[in-house]
Amino acid sequence: MALVPARMLMKIKTFPQLKKEPRGQSLVELAISLMIILLLLLGAVEFSLALFQYVTIRDAAQEGAIYGSINPTDNSGIQYRAVATASDVLPQLTINDVDVTINGNDCEGTTSGSPNSITVTITFAHPITFPIVGPMIGSNTINLTASVTNTILQPTCPLP
16 A cells, blocks of 8 residues: 655645534524514504594594485484495494584574584494404504584574
C-alpha cells in the first residue's frame, strides 16, 4: 500500500462545517405574529358586520319615518314597514324593536313654533359571530340604535 504524499492530503475536500442556526425562531415569530394579525382581522370583520347591520336598521327607520310622515296615526303600519324593510338582512328584527314617537300633534303644522314631526327609533342587539371577539370586548352583543325624524306632511291640522 502506497502512502499518500502530504501535498495530496491538502487537496482532499472536507465537508463544510454545519452552521448551528436557531431554526425554530422564525416559526415561533410567525406563530405569535399570525395570532395578532388574525385577531385584528376577526375584529375588522365583526365590526364590518355590525356596521352593515347598522346601515340596514338606519334605512329601515328612514322608511318607517317616511311612511309615518304621511300616516302618523298608524303605529302598527309604521312598525311593520320598518321591519319589512330590514327583513332580508335581519330576519330576527321584530315590531317590538321599533319605537314610534310623535313630536307635537299628529298632523301637518306647528306646535309651539316647531314643526310637528315623527321619530322612528330601532334598537337591535348585533350578536357577535366569532367566539374570540366576545370575551375581548366583554359582551356577546353589540347594541345598535338608529333614529330618524321626519316632518309630518299629512293630514293638515284643523284650524283652531
